[in-house]
Amino acid sequence: MTLVIGQPVPDFTAPATGDNTITLSDLKGRQVVVYFYPKASTPGCTTEGGDFRDRKADFDAVNTTVLGVSRDGIRAQENFKAKQGFNFELISDKDETVCRLFDVIKLKKLYGKEHLGIERSTFLIDAEGRLVREWRGVKVKGHADEVLQAAQALHAGS
Template sequence: MTLSIGQPVPDFTAEATSGKTIQLSALQGRKLVIYFYPKDSTPGCTTEGGDFRDLYSAFQAANTEVFGVSRDGIKSHENFKAKQGFPFELISDKDETLCRIFDVIKLKKLYGKEHLGIERSTFLIGTDGTLLQEWRKVKVPGHVQQVLEATQTR
């Protein structure tokens, strides 16, 4: 199943930092930015998370909650979140449930070897739970500003 713009995002429940369980249906009424990143504490992921952190109050002002998602465990997420001062929760998707819903697991090449990994992607979900916009194969510089602008106009 592939999600399309304008379609409802299937409800999900996921384990997140701060001992929270995130349930999509419980968040209706707010827009959501869900960004998928490959790995905690790597340079690109740290920069991207920092950009979301630095603009977090603007996302909040646009009635938008932000969640970062990777396959790292909660302990790794808690360390990454604390070290970087992220004001938003990180979701652990070890079993790749969310990765499959959003179709972000792709064949990647690293040092000439192929492996399956998370393709850096961001999704904007509307107040009614439908997919409003998606960004795939994200390049970090300037990306978070684009996402913020989309939340402010949708």
């Protein structure tokens, strides 16, 4: 199953921080940013989450919900969210259901060893639930701004 720009994103339900269960279809009527990061409380992921946190009011202004996703357990996600003061929910995707839906599990190399891990990626879904934009192999610096601009442009056009 491959996600295609302009096509509906299949519905998913996953456990999230704050004793929440996130179901994509419940967010219809809002734009949704789903960003995938390799591991909670690591430097790049902390920076990326902080960049989204610091722009939350701007995302809210254009009717956009931000969701972070990694394979960390719910307790690790809760700790990460609390420690960094994230003002959006983090999804715990231990069984990789959401990761596989968005095809972000890739073969990676660390210290010469290959392993399967999350490729830092972000997806923008419109208020009707269609995939509008995707960023793969994301570099953290400036990324949240680029996603915000895309969300603003999408909102202005709707």
